[in-house]
Amino acid sequence: MTQTTNRFFDDVAKLVTDAAGVAQGLGREVETVVRARMESFLADMDLVKREEFEVVRDMAAAARAENEALKTRLDALEARLTKLEGGKSDLSETLIAGDPSGPAVG
The missing domain is CATH 1.20.5 (Single alpha-helices involved in coiled-coils or other helix-helix interfaces)
Known part of the structure; x- marks a missing residue:
């Protein structure tokens, strides 16, 4: 049972680590898209x-x-x-x- 519990926690830790990596990548992607849209919006305003x-x-x-x-x-x-x-x-x-x-x- 101890080995099964350790494997379960290892799998959960790996899942959380992978989810954090995906969240960081998604955050960077959202930031890039928002920045591009804002630059386009400001360029259209002729400022x-x-x-x-x-x-x-x-x-x-x-x-x-x-x-x-x-x-x-x-x-x-x-x-x-x-x-x-x-x-x-x-x-x-x-x-x-x-x-x-x-x-x-x-």
Whole structure:
């Protein structure tokens, strides 16, 4: 009887070990399928990758800084023009109003 009991426990242990191996393999397979479906779903949504987003964000920040620098330069040039003209209206108001007697643009 002892030998029969040991063989029974050996068979149960082998069955449990095999079942654990199958469960691990099944888990990996499910993970692979889910990952592939998620990647397909995200690709269909036309989302940008984080790296691309960060590059565009940095480009926008650089453009904003350049815009501020150009605005500062324009303000300085307008002040200089106003000083040279003896206090006449500033250039941006002339250009926006479309004053025909204003400076030619182009």
